[in-house]
Amino acid sequence: MHNPQLNKHGELQHLLSLDGLNASIVRHILDTAQRFVGVSDRDVKKVPLLRGKSVFNLFFENSTRTRTTFEIAATRLSADVINLNIGVSSTSKGESLLDTIDNLAAMHADMFVVRHAQSGAPYLIAKHVDRLHGPEVHVINAGDGRHAHPTQGLLDAYTIRHYKRDFTNLTVAIVGDILHSRVARSDIHALQILGVPEIRVIGPRTLLPGGIEQMGVRVFHEMSAGLKGVDVIMMLRLQNERMKGALLPSAQEFFRSYGLTPEKLALAKPDAIVMHPGPMNRGIEIDSAVADGQQSVILPQVTFGIAIRMAVMSILAGN
Amino acid sequence: MHNPQLNKHGELQHLLSLDGLNASIVRHILDTAQRFVGVSDRDVKKVPLLRGKSVFNLFFENSTRTRTTFEIAATRLSADVINLNIGVSSTSKGESLLDTIDNLAAMHADMFVVRHAQSGAPYLIAKHVDRLHGPEVHVINAGDGRHAHPTQGLLDAYTIRHYKRDFTNLTVAIVGDILHSRVARSDIHALQILGVPEIRVIGPRTLLPGGIEQMGVRVFHEMSAGLKGVDVIMMLRLQNERMKGALLPSAQEFFRSYGLTPEKLALAKPDAIVMHPGPMNRGIEIDSAVADGQQSVILPQVTFGIAIRMAVMSILAGN
Amino acid sequence: MHNPQLNKHGELQHLLSLDGLNASIVRHILDTAQRFVGVSDRDVKKVPLLRGKSVFNLFFENSTRTRTTFEIAATRLSADVINLNIGVSSTSKGESLLDTIDNLAAMHADMFVVRHAQSGAPYLIAKHVDRLHGPEVHVINAGDGRHAHPTQGLLDAYTIRHYKRDFTNLTVAIVGDILHSRVARSDIHALQILGVPEIRVIGPRTLLPGGIEQMGVRVFHEMSAGLKGVDVIMMLRLQNERMKGALLPSAQEFFRSYGLTPEKLALAKPDAIVMHPGPMNRGIEIDSAVADGQQSVILPQVTFGIAIRMAVMSILAGN
Numbered sequence: 001m002h003n004p005q006l007n008k009h010g011e012l013q014h015l016l017s018l019d020g021l022n023a024s025i026v027r028h029i030l031d032t033a034q035r036f037v038g039v040s041d042r043d044v045k046k047v048p049l050l051r052g053k054s055v056f057n058l059f060f061e062n063s064t065r066t067r068t069t070f071e072i073a074a075t076r077l078s079a080d081v082i083n084l085n086i087g088v089s090s091t092s093k094g095e096s097l098l099d100t101i102d103n104l105a106a107m108h109a110d111m112f113v114v115r116h117a118q119s120g121a122p123y124l125i126a127k128h129v130d131r132l133h134g135p136e137v138h139v140i141n142a143g144d145g146r147h148a149h150p151t152q153g154l155l156d157a158y159t160i161r162h163y164k165r166d167f168t169n170l171t172v173a174i175v176g177d178i179l180h181s182r183v184a185r186s187d188i189h190a191l192q193i194l195g196v197p198e199i200r201v202i203g204p205r206t207l208l209p210g211g212i213e214q215m216g217v218r219v220f221h222e223m224s225a226g227l228k229g230v231d232v233i234m235m236l237r238l239q240n241e242r243m244k245g246a247l248l249p250s251a252q253e254f255f256r257s258y259g260l261t262p263e264k265l266a267l268a269k270p271d272a273i274v275m276h277p278g279p280m281n282r283g284i285e286i287d288s289a290v291a292d293g294q295q296s297v298i299l300p301q302v303t304f305g306i307a308i309r310m311a312v313m314s315i316l317a318g319n
Numbered sequence: 320m321h322n323p324q325l326n327k328h329g330e331l332q333h334l335l336s337l338d339g340l341n342a343s344i345v346r347h348i349l350d351t352a353q354r355f356v357g358v359s360d361r362d363v364k365k366v367p368l369l370r371g372k373s374v375f376n377l378f379f380e381n382s383t384r385t386r387t388t389f390e391i392a393a394t395r396l397s398a399d400v401i402n403l404n405i406g407v408s409s410t411s412k413g414e415s416l417l418d419t420i421d422n423l424a425a426m427h428a429d430m431f432v433v434r435h436a437q438s439g440a441p442y443l444i445a446k447h448v449d450r451l452h453g454p455e456v457h458v459i460n461a462g463d464g465r466h467a468h469p470t471q472g473l474l475d476a477y478t479i480r481h482y483k484r485d486f487t488n489l490t491v492a493i494v495g496d497i498l499h500s501r502v503a504r505s506d507i508h509a510l511q512i513l514g515v516p517e518i519r520v521i522g523p524r525t526l527l528p529g530g531i532e533q534m535g536v537r538v539f540h541e542m543s544a545g546l547k548g549v550d551v552i553m554m555l556r557l558q559n560e561r562m563k564g565a566l567l568p569s570a571q572e573f574f575r576s577y578g579l580t581p582e583k584l585a586l587a588k589p590d591a592i593v594m595h596p597g598p599m600n601r602g603i604e605i606d607s608a609v610a611d612g613q614q615s616v617i618l619p620q621v622t623f624g625i626a627i628r629m630a631v632m633s634i635l636a637g638n
Numbered sequence: 639m640h641n642p643q644l645n646k647h648g649e650l651q652h653l654l655s656l657d658g659l660n661a662s663i664v665r666h667i668l669d670t671a672q673r674f675v676g677v678s679d680r681d682v683k684k685v686p687l688l689r690g691k692s693v694f695n696l697f698f699e700n701s702t703r704t705r706t707t708f709e710i711a712a713t714r715l716s717a718d719v720i721n722l723n724i725g726v727s728s729t730s731k732g733e734s735l736l737d738t739i740d741n742l743a744a745m746h747a748d749m750f751v752v753r754h755a756q757s758g759a760p761y762l763i764a765k766h767v768d769r770l771h772g773p774e775v776h777v778i779n780a781g782d783g784r785h786a787h788p789t790q791g792l793l794d795a796y797t798i799r800h801y802k803r804d805f806t807n808l809t810v811a812i813v814g815d816i817l818h819s820r821v822a823r824s825d826i827h828a829l830q831i832l833g834v835p836e837i838r839v840i841g842p843r844t845l846l847p848g849g850i851e852q853m854g855v856r857v858f859h860e861m862s863a864g865l866k867g868v869d870v871i872m873m874l875r876l877q878n879e880r881m882k883g884a885l886l887p888s889a890q891e892f893f894r895s896y897g898l899t900p901e902k903l904a905l906a907k908p909d910a911i912v913m914h915p916g917p918m919n920r921g922i923e924i925d926s927a928v929a930d931g932q933q934s935v936i937l938p939q940v941t942f943g944i945a946i947r948m949a950v951m952s953i954l955a956g957n
Contacts, residue, residue, distance in 0.1 A: 040746040044690030046718075052363030054391065065741065068720060072692060072745055075718045080365075080394045082387060095598035103384065103597060106621035107391055108359040278741060279733035302744035371682030373710060399684075399713045401706060414917035422703065422916060425940035426710050427678040 004126060007135060011319040014126040014139040015312050017148040018189035026193050030158050032311035033304065039076060040306055049314045050079035053110040057083045058100075059142075060116040065279065066142055069302075070113045073309035079111075097121070098128050105133040111313065112139045119145030138316040146182050151312060152277055153186030155305040157194055159297055160232055162304065163273050167194040173226055173268075174200070174217075176236035176258060176285055177207040179247075183277045184236055188215055202226035203258060206247040223258060227267040235260055235276045238285045251284050261287045265295065273297045323445060326454060330638040333445040333458040334631050336467040337508035345512050349477050351630035352623065358395060359625055368633045369398035372429040376402045377419075378461075379435040384598065385461055388621075389432045392628035398429075416440070417447050424452040430632065431458045438464030457635040465501050470631060471596055472505030474624040476513055478616055479551055481623065482592050486513040492545055492587075493519070493536075495555035495577055495604050496526040498566075502596045503555055507534055521545035522577060525566040542577060546586040554579055554595045557604045570603050580606045584614065592616045642764060645773060649957040652764040652777040653950050655786040656827035664831050668796050670949035671942065677714060678944055687952045688717035691748040695721045696738075697780075698754040703917065704780055707940075708751045711947035717748075735759070736766050743771040749951065750777045757783030776954040784820050789950060790915055791824030793943040795832055797935055798870055800942065801911050805832040811864055811906075812837070812855075814874035814896055814923050815845040817885075821915045822874055826853055840864035841896060844885040861896060865905040873898055873914045876923045889922050899925045903933065911935045 003020045007013040012025060039047055055074040057067050067083065074081045086100065101112070112129070114122045122141040129137045143149040157167075164170055172191055178184045178201050191199050201212060202220040213219055220226030227233065238254065248254055260274065274286075274296045282288045291298060322339045326332040331344060358366055374393040376386050386402065393400045405419065420431070431448070433441045441460035448456045462468040476486075483489055491510055497503045497520050510518050520531060521539040532538055539545030546552065557573065567573055579593065593605075593615045601607045610617060641658045645651040650663060677685055693712040695705050705721065712719045724738065739750070750767070752760045760779035767775045781787040795805075802808055810829055816822045816839050829837050839850060840858040851857055858864030865871065876892065886892055898912065912924075912934045920926045929936060 042690070045692065045746060046690040052361070052365040052395075054364065054394075064722060064724075068722065068742075069745065071720060072718075075692075075720075076690075080391075082390060082394075084383060084387065086383075096601070099597075099599060099601075102618055103621050104387075106618040107388065107625050108364060108622070278737075280737060282734070282737075299740055299744040302741050303746070306745050371680070371684040371714075373683065373713075399710075401709060401713075403702060403706065405702075415920065418916075418918060418920075421937055422940050423706075425937040426707065426944050427683060427941070 004123060004130075007319060012315055013130075013135065013319060014122075015150050015316065016122050016126060016139065016141045018150045018153045018186050018193065019148070021193060023193050023195070026154070026157070026190065029154055029308065029311050029315060030161060032315060033154075033158055033307040036307040036310040037304065039310070040303070045076050046078055047076065048078045050074065050077035050110075050317055053079045053317060054108060055079045055081050055111045055113065055313070056104055056109050057081060057113045058086055058115070059084070060086045060114070060121070061143070063115055063143070066115060069305050070140075070142060070309055073306050073313060076306070077310055077313055079313070097125070101125055101128060102132065105129060105137055109137060111137070111316065113142050114139060114144070115142040116144050119147035121145075140312060140316070143182055146180055147185065149182040149186045151305070151309055152183050153190035154312070155301060155308040156187050156234065156275060156277070157190040158304045158308055159275060159301045160273070161194075162300070163297060164231060167191070167196050170196050170231045171198040171200065171229060172196055172232040172234065173202055173220075173230045174234045174236065175202045175223070175226070175260065177238050177242055178203050178212065178236070179207045179209050180239060180242065181236050187234055188217060192216060200226050200230065204248070207242070223264050224267065227264060230268045231272055233260065233265070233268055233272060233274050235274065235286050237277060237279065238281055255284050259283070259285055259287060260290050262289050262293070265290055275301055278302070323442060323449075326638060331634055332449075332454065332638060333441075334469050334635065335441050335445060335458065335460045337469045337472045337505050337512060338467070340512060342512050342514070345473070345476070345509065348473055348627065348630050348634060349480060351634060352473075352477055352626040355626040355629040356623065358629070359622070364395050365397055366395065367397045369393065369396035369429075369636055372398045372636060373427060374398045374400050374430045374432065374632070375423055375428050376400060377405055377431055377433045378403070379405045379433070379440070380462070382434055382462070385434060388624050389459075389461060389628055392625050392632060395625070396629055396632055398632070416444070420444055420447060421451065424448060424456055428456060430635065431456070432461050433458060433463070434461040435463050438466035440464075459631060459635070462501055465499055466504065468501040468505045470624070470628055471502050472509035473631070474620060474627040475506050475553065475594060475596075476509040477623045477627055478594060478620045479592070481619070482616060483550060486510070486515050489515050489550045490517040490519065490548060491515055491551040491553065492521055492539075492549045493553045493555065494521045494542070494545070494579065496557050496561055497522050497531065497555070498526045498528050499558060499561065500555050506553055507536060511535060519545050519549065523567070526561070542583050543586065546583055549587045550591055552579065552584070552587055552591060552593050554593065554605050556596060556598065557600055574603055578602070578604055578606060579609050581608050581612070584609055594620055597621070642761060642768075645957060650953055651768075651773065651957060652760075653788050653954065654760050654764060654777065654779045656788045656791045656824050656831065657786070659831060661831050661833070664792070664795065664828065667792055667946065667949050667953060668799060670953060671792075671796055671945040674945040674948040675942065677948070678941070683714050684716055685714065686716045688712065688715035688748075688955055691717045691955060692746060693717045693719050693749045693751065693951070694742055694747050695719060696724055696750055696752045697722070698724045698752070698759070699781070701753055701781070704753060707943050708778075708780060708947055711944050711951060714944070715948055715951055717951070735763070739763055739766060740770065743767060743775055747775060749775070749954065751780050752777060752782070753780040754782050757785035759783075778950060778954070781820055784818055785823065787820040787824045789943070789947055790821050791828035792950070793939060793946040794825050794872065794913060794915075795828040796942045796946055797913060797939045798911070800938070801935060802869060805829070805834050808834050808869045809836040809838065809867060810834055810870040810872065811840055811868045812872045812874065813840045813861070813864070813898065815876050815880055816841050816850065816874070817845045817847050818877060818880065819874050825872055826855060830854060838864050838868065842886070845880070861902050862905065865902055868906045869910055871898065871903070871906055871910055871912050873912065873924050875915060875917065876919055893922055897921070897923055897925060898928050900927050900931070903928055913939055916940070
């Protein structure tokens with residue numbers, strides 16, 4: 001089946017999901033990002049690769065943090081960035097999603113960065129853009145429903161490669177609310193593409209999707225067993241709305257069972273790294289002593305995230 | 320009487336309305352826009368004409384779409400753009416409109432793009448700016464109440480010229496809610512200035528202003544008669560609030576009588592073009608088969624709209 | 639005691655308060671601003687001093703006007719500016735203030751401009767940044783609670799120097815709601831540092847902080863006595879919420895006693911200047927005849943405010 005995010009030369013036309021991408025495309029993104037890490041360290045943090053391009057941040061779901069990372073990445077590539085908080089504009093005037101896209105494409109948009117509460121919305125947009133506006137317009141999925149958050153998966157892979165060098169001898173645990181997490185899904189795809197031999201998911205039954213073993217992961221319900229000997233611990237954010245719902249007894253209870261404390265961290269390898277996509281709920285999914293501890297690489301994740309987004313944007317614009 | 324939007328050399332100082340502009344000024348804007356159409360097609364979509372200028376988008380009435388077109392136009396001219404959503408700021412602190420303008424002018428604003436729910440607000444601002452802040456500061460009306468939306472009138476004229484070349488043998492129909500439409504008013508002025516011999520307005524009595532014939536247009540209440548043999552059909556947006564009010568029986572009823580369907584479109588000349596200022600209410604004022612059909616030039620209108628706004632901004636800044 | 643806003647060479651690392659700064663630092667800012675006043679008058683209002691730097695406007699308390707002045711100042715220095723309206727983003731997701739700062743610092747922020755309803759918040763941020771992110775990251779206080787608004791104090795000092803040349807023979811009156819005013823506090827510090835021999839505060843007992851005499855100012859409750867012979871009158875904004883509270887009988891009553899009218903202005907020296915930080919409540923703390931009169935320097939304050947903010951940003955970035 002044709003992968004809708006590749007062009008006819010098999011190059012990345014859109015970034016919608018890591019699912020179905022081959023290792024050489026993923027490695028090319030990581031390698032490109034590595035060159036951009038240096039740009040943000042410079043005195044003048046800009047390269048002219050996207051000069052005169054128009055990048056539209058289309059956030060149908062509010063996320064200042066993610067929007068900011070894309071805005072910074074685009075700005076450091078010298079693009080012109082337009083932020084559209086769509087919730088309060090055209091759609092409230094009854095205009096359809098695709099009419100909005102058509103209009104912005106008619107203004108010669110070069111790239112859409114799309115965050116949407118509905119899984120699949122960026123696919124719909126990419127398909128429409130391909131049909132009506134041609135190969136000059138690119139779509140990046142900045143998180144759609146529970147489905148995917150591919151730049152997060154890529155920045156997490158980048159971070160692991162930075163600290164562990166080789167993927168092919170690692171054991172990685174993903175902990176928490178797997179069920180509702182697009183981050184977990186994108187992380188699992190990234191790790192599998194890059195050859196991680198053992199991926200574990202750890203969480204209560206109510207927060208694990210049925211049949212997740214079929215994704216090729218090992219399922220654990222206890223931290224004591226799941227964290228034993230792992231090289232990488234990826235904590236997930238527990239959404240506030242879950243804590244109030246029927247899926248969980250209480251935040252305190254969750255922390256007792258699945259919150260990452262120094263004691264639980266000691267079960268992992270001594271040089272294990274701790275990751276979190278942010279924003280963190282300190283004292284719920286992670287203890288401050290761990291979040292701010294020596295094994296935490298949570299802030300480097302953010303730094304590498306800018307480089308990954310610069311890499312994806314420059315690769316798409318070049319294809 | 321002195322036209323408040325011209326300077327003492329008869330050049331455009333502000334763009335407040337098309338009413339009272341002569342054909343040579345309007346043609347100069349269209350010709351300038353024609354040169355800018357190419358800029359948005361380039362790889363680097365920027366020219367340095369407004370480099371270092373400060374353009375303020377003052378939207379006292381929310382309109383993401385229109386604001387975005389001005390932001391893109393200014394950015395492609397290399398201006399610095401500041402977006403002010405005034406509804407939520409100073410005026411809520413009790414500051415007067417003109418105090419806000421004075422403050423921004425004191426920050427060395429070069430251009431104000433003003434959208435306001437009250438007819439005449441941009442005139443008030445322009446007059447105040449002329450008196451206090453001198454000829455370096457320019458005002459563009461981006462839509463004021465029911466009064467005028469001159470850049471829309473200009474981009475519509477540009478679109479018609481693009482497809483029909485000559486204005487002096489055309490019959491143009493404007494359809495729908497003429498009463499509340501600043502777009503209709505600006506379109507009529509543009510078409511008359513450029514020599515269109517027959518302009519028709521079509522709509523129910525409740526949505527046509529009394530005495531509109533005095534603007535030099537022919538009035539029709541039936542699409543069957545009004546669309547016969549026309550070269551251009553300009554549909555207007557039906558505001559949601561009209562549909563709920565006493566002015567209309569229902570949206571379905573409106574569509575049946577005035578919605579542009581393929582059948583009604585067949586009454587016009589075979590090469591007639593269909594226009595709409597957006598955002599469209601599909602199934603209310605226009606059928607999707609027409610909106611997305613071969614005779615629709617709705618997306619080119621958007622594209623030309625960027626070029627028109629670049630033209631107006633660069634002409635004002637140069638005068 | 640170590641001043642937390644100075645680096646180990648005694649240079650300005652952050653601008654948090656004027657309290658504790660020496661006259662040579664303050665004069666250096668004013669002198670630098672003087673060179674920037676010319677930049678905003680140029681045809682191309684930009685200098686490349688902050689090119690490629692990322693400036694974050696962190697407004698935890700909404701203030702379009704102040705945010706705009708910092709945005710313009712940073713843009714004219716060629717910085718990339720990211721506006722974060724924090725009220726609606728991360729903090730609503732339960733992320734702590736310092737986690738937000740850590741994240742933005744990890745994106746290689748160069749400068750934070752912070753407005754916060756809580757006194758001391760910018761200090762907390764600066765201390766945290768110093769410890770975790772090193773000397774490359776700078777913090778500017780854009781107003782914190784009732785505590786300080788140092789760039790306002792500096793621009794007021796600049797304005798007085800512009801019109802009066804020498805500080806050491808001046809009598810300055812600050813009028814109105816001293817109790818809740820961070821502007822008043824920063825003005826008093828600026829004037830004392832620069833050697834103003836007599837600073838008066840004028841207001842009702844309910845709007846004067848107890849023990850304010852210990853700041854070295856003279857207290858007056860009547861305009862008739864307080865304005866006599868002064869060179870400079872600095873009016874303060876009366877917050878709407880004060881007018882509704884128990885602190886004041888009514889807005890009309892306040893205007894009668896403390897509103898600056900031409901009659902009261904006549905008590906000051908004939909060449910006295912009138913200042914106001916904006917936004918003004920005309921008819922409450924100031925009469926329009928005075929606000930728009932010959933002695934008013936309220937709009938020049940705004941103009942100089944851009945230059946002051948450019949000066950502070952460029953000095954911090956250079957240290």
